[in-house]
Amino acid sequence: MRKEFLSPKSFLILDKMVKMEEICREKQKCWM
16 A cells, blocks of 8 residues: 555654554564
8 A cells, every 4th residue: 555645644643553553563472
């Protein structure tokens, strides 16, 4: 998905999800 197709709000949500996934991987307790 390209950034330019996302609204600022949805991009923030996506960014937050990615960060959570990274934290999750670091802790090796990923639910995805």
